[in-house]
Structures are given as C-alpha cells and as structure tokens.
Amino acid sequence: MAALPVREVQDLIVSTVKANRVTVVMAETGSGKTTQIPQILLEAGMAESGGIAVTQPRRVAAVSVARRVAEERRCSVGQEVGFAIRFEQRCSSETRILYLTDGMLMRECLVDDQLSKYAVIVLDEAHERTLNTDILFGVLKSLVQTREQPLHLVVTSATLDGDKFSSYFRGCPVLTIPGRCFPVQLSHLLEAAEQPYLQLAVDKALDLHLYEEAGDILVFLTGQAEIEQAVAEITSEIANMPEHDACPPAIIIPLYAALPPEQQARVFEPAPDGCRRIIVATNVAETSITVDGVVYVVDTGVVKQKAYDPHTGMETLTVTSISKVQAIQRSGRAGRTRPGKCFRLYTRADYDQRMPAETVPEILRTSLQAAVLHLKTLPLQVDVLHFDYMDAPKRGALEDALRHLYLLGALTREGAITPLGRLMAQLPWSLCWHAPCWLLLSWTAWALPSQWWPCSQPNPFSRGTEDPSRRKAWVIMFSSSASFRGGRPPTMPHPGAPTRGCL
Numbered sequence: 001m002a003a004l005p006v007r008e009v010q011d012l013i014v015s016t017v018k019a020n021r022v023t024v025v026m027a028e029t030g031s032g033k034t035t036q037i038p039q040i041l042l043e044a045g046m047a048e049s050g051g052i053a054v055t056q057p058r059r060v061a062a063v064s065v066a067r068r069v070a071e072e073r074r075c076s077v078g079q080e081v082g083f084a085i086r087f088e089q090r091c092s093s094e095t096r097i098l099y100l101t102d103g104m105l106m107r108e109c110l111v112d113d114q115l116s117k118y119a120v121i122v123l124d125e126a127h128e129r130t131l132n133t134d135i136l137f138g139v140l141k142s143l144v145q146t147r148e149q150p151l152h153l154v155v156t157s158a159t160l161d162g163d164k165f166s167s168y169f170r171g172c173p174v175l176t177i178p179g180r181c182f183p184v185q186l187s188h189l190l191e192a193a194e195q196p197y198l199q200l201a202v203d204k205a206l207d208l209h210l211y212e213e214a215g216d217i218l219v220f221l222t223g224q225a226e227i228e229q230a231v232a233e234i235t236s237e238i239a240n241m242p243e244h245d246a247c248p249p250a251i252i253i254p255l256y257a258a259l260p261p262e263q264q265a266r267v268f269e270p271a272p273d274g275c276r277r278i279i280v281a282t283n284v285a286e287t288s289i290t291v292d293g294v295v296y297v298v299d300t301g302v303v304k305q306k307a308y309d310p311h312t313g314m315e316t317l318t319v320t321s322i323s324k325v326q327a328i329q330r331s332g333r334a335g336r337t338r339p340g341k342c343f344r345l346y347t348r349a350d351y352d353q354r355m356p357a358e359t360v361p362e363i364l365r366t367s368l369q370a371a372v373l374h375l376k377t378l379p380l381q382v383d384v385l386h387f388d389y390m391d392a393p394k395r396g397a398l399e400d401a402l403r404h405l406y407l408l409g410a411l412t413r414e415g416a417i418t419p420l421g422r423l424m425a426q427l428p429w430s431l432c433w434h435a436p437c438w439l440l441l442s443w444t445a446w447a448l449p450s451q452w453w454p455c456s457q458p459n460p461f462s463r464g465t466e467d468p469s470r471r472k473a474w475v476i477m478f479s480s481s482a483s484f485r486g487g488r489p490p491t492m493p494h495p496g497a498p499t500r501g502c503l
C-alpha cells in the first residue's frame with residue numbers, strides 16, 4: 001500500500017512544528033493525522049525532553065488508536081505507546097506517545113499546571129469543539145507562551161476553519177495536506193423521504209446486505225434505544241428472509257457510549273469468513289476511529305445533541321440535524337482500508353441549504369451555569385469573564401451564570417467555588433434541579449422525626465441540634481447517594497485521577 005498522505009510530507013510537518021509553538025494541520029479523513037503525526041514527531045526526536053500527548057474527544061477512539069499505533073511500532077500497549085481514559089490507563093515510564101481523552105488532559109492540570117511531562121501536545125479532532133477542548137485551547141495557548149521548557153501544540157482535524165484557528169492562535173501556520181487514502185463514492189436521496197429515518201436506515205442496511213458486494217456496513221443513528229430497535233429489526237428481517245433470496249450471513253453489532261468497553265471492542269474484531277458485519281452506531285463512531293472492513297456508510301443526517309433552552313433553564317438531549325462537518329466525518333469512516341461508498345439519507349439540497357456548516361461549539365449550546373461551574377472546579381484559576389474563549393459567550397450571560405451560582409451557594413461572593421459547588425458539579429442532574437432538590441432535602445431533614453433518620457443518627461437539621469459538622473456530613477451522605485445513582489460511588493477515587501506513573 002502507498003504511504004499515507006501525512007507520511008509523504010513528514011519533513012515539512014517536523015520543520016513546521018519545531019519552528020512554531022502552535023501548528024494547525026488539516027488533512028482528509030484517514031490520511032494519517034491521528035496515527036502518524038505523533039510517530040513522525042517521536043522519530044524526529046521531539047519526545048526527548050517530554051512525552052507526546054494526543055487528545056481524543058472519546059474514550060473508544062483513545063483506546064483503539066493507541067492499540068493501532070502500538071501494533072505499528074511493534075510494542076505492547078502501555079510500553080512506548082499508551083492510553084489514559086476514565087477508570088483505565090495503560091502507560092508506564094517507557095511511554096512516549098500517550099492517547100488520552102481531553103477530559104483526562106484537563107485533569108492532568110490538577111497536579112501540574114505546567115504539564116511538564118509533555119514536550120508536544122496534539123489536540124486531535126479539534127472541530128468537535130467540546131467544552132473541554134475549548135478550555136484546553138485557551139489554557140494551552142497561554143502555556144506555550146509562558147512555559148520555560150518549550151512546549152509545542154499541534155491542532156489537527158480534517159474539517160476545521162483554518163483561518164479562524166490561525167487567527168485565534170496568534171497567526172500560527174496552517175499546513176493543508178492534500179490526498180486521501182481511498183476514494184469514497186457519495187450518494188444522496190433524490191427526493192425527501194416520507195418514512196422516519198430509523199426505518200429508512202434499516203431498509204438501506206438490508207438492501208446493501210442483499211445486493212452489494214462484500215464489505216461491512218456502518219449505520220449512524222442517534223441513541224441506544226434506536227440502535228437496539230434497529231439491531232432487533234435487522235436481525236429479525238435477515239432471519240425471516242425466504243431461502244430463495246440466498247441471504248448471506250451477517251453479524252449485527254451495536255455501538256454506543258454506554259456499552260461496556262468489552263462490548264464496544266467487538267467492533268474491532270474481524271468478521272468470520274463469508275460473513276458481513278452491520279454496525280449500528282451513534283456518533284461515537286463518527287471521528288478518529290478506523291473500523292477495518294467498513295466499505296459502506298449509511299448516514300441518517302441526525303444526531304442526539306445537548307441543547308439548552310434559556311427560557312426554561314433546562315438542558316435537553318434533542319435529535320437534531322448534523323452539520324456538514326459531521327457529514328464529512330461520517331463519510332470518512334469509509335475509504336480507510338479500501339474504496340468505499342457513503343449513502344446519505346437526505347437530499348443534496350438538504351446538505352447544501354439546510355445543514356449548518358459547522359457544529360455549534362458545546363460552550364454555546366450548553367447551560368452556561370454548568371459550563372462556568374465546570375470551569376470553577378478546575379485548579380487553573382480560570383477567570384471566566386476574561387478567559388480567552390475561541391467563541392466567547394455573551395458577557396451578560398456569563399455574569400448571569402455567576403450570579404445564579406452564587407445564589408445557589410455554589411460560589412462565594414468573590415467567585416471562588418464552595419464545597420457545595422464542588423458537590424453540585426459531581427451530581428448527574430441539570431443545575432435547574434439543584435435549588436428544588438436542596439429545598440426538599442432541607443425540608444425533609446427538618447420535618448422527619450429523629451427515629452426515622454438513617455442509622456438512628458440524630459437529625460442534624462432538627463431544632464436544637466446545631467452541630468454543623470453533622471449537618472455537613474448528612475448533606476455529603478445525601479449527595480453521595482445521588483451521585484451513586486449516576487453510576488459512580490462517591491468513595492471511589494475520582495475517575496479522572498491523573499496519569500500517575502506515565503511518562
């Protein structure tokens with residue numbers, strides 16, 4: 001196989017990264033940004049004074065890419081190449097290239113705000129514009145200027161606005177690398193469909209399975225319930241095909257973030273001979289990952305995304321149209337190990353006229369109170385009003401968020417986070433539920449007869465019992481049980497414990 005496009009220009013990449021504190025690299029999906037750039041920089045001796053960290057917006061990508069690069073470098077994961085995600089890290093003092101989620105890199109700042117373990121940080125899939133990535137942009141932009149020991153930042157994506165990124169990063173160079181691995185043939189619906197997208201996607205997957213040549217199929221849907229329904233329908237349709245249709249065997253594989261890691265890993269296991277895999281996934285499969293064997297992509301054009309309604313103050317997960325950037329990323333899951341085809345279940349006019357060019361950054365579609373609380377939990381002393389945002393929220397809205405958090409007791413008058421604020425940041429509920437919940441809790445605590453209290457503890461809120469430490473302990477106990485319902489017992493170490501022992 002010919003060299004990947006990124007390898008063709010490796011000398012240019014090395015000289016540009018060495019000569020600049022920040023470099024933006026744009027290259028087609030599958031051209032080798034995630035797997036090759038860190039190796040190129042390692043081979044050029046750029047990991048001598050520190051390691052190379054490569055951030056990924058999703059855990060599944062961090063793990064699968066680390067495995068691939070370790071395979072290419074003929075080492076075990078955890079030696080020269082490692083990964084660090086919530087609850088799991090495979091790295092050691094030998095590790096030079098570390099793939100980690102952007103949340104994990106943020107938590108590294110907890111112990112070392114200079115990130116002194118790293119000589120190079122690659123912010124991959126920068127177009128995703130998660131809250132964490134946007135904060136890292138601001139933090140690292142300042143760190144590359146101020147850190148004594150040189151730090152190089154590389155920002156990569158197939159689909160970002162190079163000019164905007166360059167002007168944000170003080171006019172840094174933008175390397176645009178041409179060429180892709182294999183061609184991907186795109187097709188759109190000729191006219192708007194009348195069926196719901198779920199039905200369309202199931203029908204398309206069955207059609208491809210029956211009539212197209214060998215190759216796995218990747219179908220994009222929006223969430224777990226839909227995926228389970230699609231998996232059940234495809235499985236039952238294939239099982240009920242009349243024998244004369246000579247339907248070949250197929251394995252149907254779901255993929256979504258809430259699946260246990262060992263089930264997610266099934267996506268990377270090759271199909272048995274003569275068998276086709278049909279993978280039904282959320283946008284966890286949209287960027288970064290290579291699923292060897294995928295030839296056909298079915299793009300429904302929708303995604304489930306966090307949205308904030310300023311009128312109700314509620315955050316909701318809403319099914320909404322993807323952006324053009326996401327459509328390009330989805331089609332880019334084909335054409336990585338062989339030529340591919342992408343079937344878009346929407347018209348060309350929809351793509352041209354209805355789809356937004358880019359995904360709205362998370363900071364602009366999330367509750368600002370939650371975002372500000374998140375910023376305040378960081379040890380970075382972020383000044384939320386003057387932080388160097390790439391797309392800054394309105395100042396008035398930031399001030400409202402600060403005021404509201406102060407009224408909830410999450411911040412002090414000076415704007416510092418309180419212990420209650422830290423608890424609130426851990427709870428799995430939308431912030432708009434906190435005030436009623438705390439009120440209900442206080443009322444219950446005040447009203448309950450003392451013998452009903454757990455473990456016959458005296459009621460810390462009852463009249464006459466004024467022991468503040470007991471009161472605090474009970475609040476912590478209550479909050480802990482709430483956070484446990486969110487899936488993580490409070491006594492466990494924080495999932496984002498930094499990568500101790502790595503590099």
Ligand SMILES: Nc1ncnc2c1ncn2[C@@H]1O[C@H](COP(=O)(O)OP(=O)(O)OP(=O)(O)O)[C@@H](O)[C@H]1O
Pocket residue numbers: 004027028029030031032033034035036068157158181287288289290291292332335336337
């Ligand atoms: N697990 C894998 N199995 C087989 N081939 C792989 C695997 N991972 C990567 N590759 C090969 O390496 C190429 C480069 O992958 P890489 O993830 O570095 O591309 P990329 O430019 O980062 O893509 P994207 O923009 O989609 O993240 C792929 O196109 C594919 O040919």
